[in-house]
Amino acid sequence: MHVLQVCAEIFPLLKTGGLADVAGALPAALAAEGAQVRVLLPGFPAILAGLEGGVEISHLAPPGAMAAADARLFFGRLPACGVDAYVINAPAFYTRNGGPYADAHQQPYADNHLRFALLGWTAAQLAGGLDASWVPDVVHGHDWHAGLAPAYLRAEAERRGQALAPSLFTVHNLAYQGIFDAAHFAELSLPAHYFAMHGVEFHGRLNFMKAGLYYADRISTVSPSYAREIQHHDQGCGLDGLLRSRAHELEGILNGVDAAVWNPAVDPLLPAPFSADDPAGKASCKSALQRELGLKRAASAPLFCVVSRLTEQKGLHLVLEALPRLVEQGAQFALLGSGDAALEAAFRAAAEADPAAVAVRIGYDEPFAHRLIAASDVIMVPSHYEPCGLTQLYGLAYGALPLVRRVGGLADTVADARLETLDNDATGFVFEPFAAEALEATIRRALALYRRRADWKLVRQRGMRQHFGWDAAASRYMALYGILAPHSAP
Structure with a gap:
């Protein structure tokens, strides 16, 4: 089974969120199930720098306005990711001073429709035999950046009068859809009738996410609960x-956790290793982090953390409202994240007002994220919606009990700790109303359990023993590929 994964970022070379973690871990898990996996990526500088043994496959000749890219397709190995990859080398499209999607002022690039249309178009060309030595049996696109891949596959099959590889499209976050002015549709050289309600049109505009949802042969998303939620108005x-x-x-x-990256027993980024059976090193991690952040050195103070993009989706305004009461009850708080400028400023102000109890680091720092989660007693994910969530899974693995809202993948992965569940399945703390009062009540429950040390250790140990590996997800994906391409199954 030849599987072409199409995505915009991949850990550890380029990461803006959980999509990169999935793209980095899934290929190896699929390979363990017998698939031959290659990844198609835009040639962002970090990805090109990680490509070894790159050989030019083709000087691409995309239609329409994409031709301005003067693009070349390379094939080589990404050793840091452990995967073979096709990389589109198009400096005019992908070499920018800002990030992969937006400039230094967080303004989306005006030509994003072309930059990611080229990604989808190239996927269709590979399915059509652009690399005669390796033709995919299934094309698996991830999120809106790859949303046009199924559309170009359908259009190319219609043009040739023969079927090409079937496609699977995975929604990682439905809220980010890749919506552009309708005038840009003419630049993409898709059939004119594709710009319709039954196609890529969305309220008079061009929508990459809708293209993937409409033209893909099958659709998946990253947790069972989210798959149900997005079929309703409030989350759709x-x-x-x-x-x-x-x-x-x-x-x-459900997404998994890469145990080669997130395992406190062998994590080289931690000051001390620990495990469910030997948790002593966690105290050393906490002491080291308190020293690093200038927090009061207090082993008995429960440490709550957030590792997140600072957006309304993540419910962090609720955390801000609850923070004074959290600290009043003797807890400490540390945050790593970036995003909304007002949220950044508010968290900075909270840290400046009480530096012995509150610490904030704006930005993203992968090694620090490992140290922070390893040191923490509770990791907070009070999201308004959450397709899957990975930080709560990292928290479970590292003994930071998740405090989450009952939504999406959070509901699928965290069992609430109540008196009747402590001896059975409790692994964290769950609340439902999207309100600061509900969060504060759950914080009080967490602090009450923290004071009952034997019960706390029991729940923490159970959480650390949960298995959310990629093997289960890979098996499910392989079953889907088998449905799509039954004659190619391993």
Whole structure:
């Protein structure tokens, strides 16, 4: 089974969120199931720098306005990711001073429709035999950046009058859809009739996410609960009707954790190793982090943390409202993240007002994220919506009990700690109303359990023993590939 993964970023070379973690871990898990996996990526500088043995496959000749890219397709190895990759080398499109999607002022690039249309178009060319030595049996696109891959696959099959590889499209976050002015559709050289309600049109605009949802042969998303939620108005982001119409072709597959990266027993980024059976090193991690951040050196003070993009989705304004009461009850708080300028400023102000109890680091720092989660007693993920969530899984693995809202993948992965569940399945703390009062009540429950040390250790140990490896997800994906391309199954 030849599987082409199409995505915009990949850990550890380029990461803006959980999508990169998935792209970095899934290929190896699929390979363990017998698949031959290659990844197609835009040639962002970090990705080109990580490509070894790159050989030019083709000087690409995309249609329409994409031709301005003067793009070349290279094939080589990404040793840091452990995967073979096709990389589109198009400096005019991908070499920018800002990030992969937006400039230094967080303004999306005006030509993003072309930059990521080229990604989808190239996927279709590979399915059509651009590299005669390796033709995919299935094309698996991830999120809106790859949303046009299924559309170009369909258009190329129509043009040739023959079937090409079937496609699977995975929604990682439905809220980010890749929406552009309708005038840009003409620049993409898709058939004119594709710009319609039954196609890529969305309220008079061009929508990459909708393209993937409409033209892919199957759809998946990153947790069972999210698969149900996005079929309803409040979480469907305007696409719930389309998703309901394809409910029989939609599956929720829970993301996993890469144990080669997130394992406190062998994590080289930690000051001390620890495990469920030997948790002593966690105290050393906490002491080291308190020293690093200038927090009061207090082993008995429960440490709450947040590792997150600072957006409204993540419910961090609730954390800000609850923070004074959290500190009043003797807890400490540390945050790593960036995003909304007002949230950044508010958390900075909280840290400046009480530096012995509150610490904030703006930005993203992968090694620091490991140290922070390892040191913490509770990791907070009070999201308004959460397709899967990975930080709560990292928290479980590292003995930081998740405090989450009952939504999406958070509901699928964290069992609430109450008196009746302590001896059975409790692994964290769960609340439902999206309100500061509900969060504060759950914080009080967490602090009460923390004071009962034997019960706390029991729940922490159970959480650390949970298994959320990629093997289960890979098996589910392989089953989907087998449905799509039954004659190519390993």
